[in-house]
Amino acid sequence: MPDDRTTRAVIRDEALRLFAAQGPEAVTIRQIATAAGVSPGLVVHHFRSKDNLRQEVDQYVLTVFEGLLSELTGDGTVSFEDAGAATGSLGEIFLQHLPVGSPLPGYLRMLLLSDTDAGRGLFRRLYAVSRETLDALADAGAASRGKDPQVRAALLLVNDLSVFLLRDQLTAVLGIDPLSAAGLARLGPELLSIYAGGLNADAPAPEIPPEAPEAPEAPETAPEEAPGQASHQAPEAAQAPEAVGGQA
Amino acid sequence: MPDDRTTRAVIRDEALRLFAAQGPEAVTIRQIATAAGVSPGLVVHHFRSKDNLRQEVDQYVLTVFEGLLSELTGDGTVSFEDAGAATGSLGEIFLQHLPVGSPLPGYLRMLLLSDTDAGRGLFRRLYAVSRETLDALADAGAASRGKDPQVRAALLLVNDLSVFLLRDQLTAVLGIDPLSAAGLARLGPELLSIYAGGLNADAPAPEIPPEAPEAPEAPETAPEEAPGQASHQAPEAAQAPEAVGGQA
DNA sequence: CAGCAGACTAAACAACTGTTTAGCCCGCTG
DNA sequence: CAGCGGGCTAAACAGTTGTTTAGTCTGCTG
The missing domain is CATH 1.10.357 (Tetracycline Repressor; domain 2)
Known part of the structure; x- marks a missing residue:
């Protein structure tokens, strides 16, 4: 079973992902439909309109x-x-x-x-x-x-x-x-x-009671001028589709 | 003389204002033209395209x-x-x-x-x-x-x-x-x-040399739950059109 | 005065938008 | 087995988009 969500939930999740990435106005119903693998008409069949889907x-x-x-x-x-x-x-x-x-x-x-x-x-x-x-x-x-x-x-x-x-x-x-x-x-x-x-103190805390007065692991290394391929973001790759949050 | 800017500058300024308020993608050439009091065709006559205008x-x-x-x-x-x-x-x-x-x-x-x-x-x-x-x-x-x-x-x-x-x-x-x-x-x-x-100190500064150790004029009053008509923003009123900045 | 370049408009163009319509398919209930 | 409702698609619809086209007007140069 590759996906146990209803088609309606798939559409909602894909809309959520696209809305988050580009903003709702920049996302078309056809994009959502394609991402969910359905036809544009089905999107408005399940949700009455794009605005209602957004809400x-x-x-x-x-x-x-x-x-x-x-x-x-x-x-x-x-x-x-x-x-x-x-x-x-x-x-x-x-x-x-x-x-x-x-x-x-x-x-x-x-x-x-x-x-x-x-x-x-x-x-x-x-x-x-x-x-x-x-x-x-x-x-x-x-x-x-x-x-x-x-x-x-x-x-x-x-x-x-x-x-x-x-x-x-x-x-x-x-x-x-x-x-x-x-x-x-x-x-x-x-x-x-x-x-x-404040900006003058170097120590982690002047009067916090217990533990951890040590620097964690942030070295003075400077990755500053190397913006090339840092952590990838996966703009439209086929990622984990159920990555939303454990609730509801 | 109500406005000594060239029509081209008027278009650019109105585009700047609308782009800032709504984002370039949400602004249409016709909106810019109307705001500048010209026809849509003139906008692309002066600037080659919307994208070029944006740039x-x-x-x-x-x-x-x-x-x-x-x-x-x-x-x-x-x-x-x-x-x-x-x-x-x-x-x-x-x-x-x-x-x-x-x-x-x-x-x-x-x-x-x-x-x-x-x-x-x-x-x-x-x-x-x-x-x-x-x-x-x-x-x-x-x-x-x-x-x-x-x-x-x-x-x-x-x-x-x-x-x-x-x-x-x-x-x-x-x-x-x-x-x-x-x-x-x-x-x-x-x-x-x-x-x-830091978050613990109340005094303005522990070792800054001169002046102003006093609270300016921020009373403990709570306008918090009164969001009604605060400072207005003038979304589309006919404001000062040359309000851009003294340069160029 | 001929004409010509540029500011400018009105209208049309193709592409895209959200939405609607008509209809297919399939599993259910009677 | 009739039929029927919901998931689903393909196609069309009206409206809006950026852009193009054709043309008017105006002021300047020869």
């Missing part, structure tokens, strides 16, 4: 995101289950719960830039989570709310999101995908270092 | 950007000409040298997200500037290069750019345009605070 994919993705976000806002303690640096960043959550090559990071990017109610609602939701997280950190004595807590939470959020929005650009100049395991391992400590002591 | 606008914008960037990489000292917090952020440069409502910030956003050689080249250029700036700050003893200078410069850059990319979303949740004078006055100090001492 359905949006809703599906938002449901998955809400499940991922419960990881951050779930109980209150951040849960130190597995090792590694638990920044609580969105990138780490995506990496831990989504298969490699998942189109969901791209869909997140597209939604945030889309000028739609879905995108605005998602950003408001993320901002609320960011504020809650900052409050929790402040209550735990791990951070200060700053002079302007709303602005501070917003800055922390958009800094987190910028990795999603500029993923390809960062991959090009750093030679490493910032949303890969290796990328997060390299980016995370540096970001933590800034958050811990 | 020409790209080149024009990149030239203006290069002029703005010389502000950062010009001599070496950051030049404390006028007062205020000189973060050296791109937002401040844009605000100082561009008229309000300029489409150039939107064009910057579009270019960075566009998956084109122009966008990739611009990001590489900005990354180079970011590295130079970090090096200069480190040489001046104002910042540390961190354990991974390349990553640190990249993080500082994308954090700066995120305000451009998520400008509308930030305006919605904060109730203030982060690229306006008031927005920068509110965002800048908070960002400086993080860069100065």
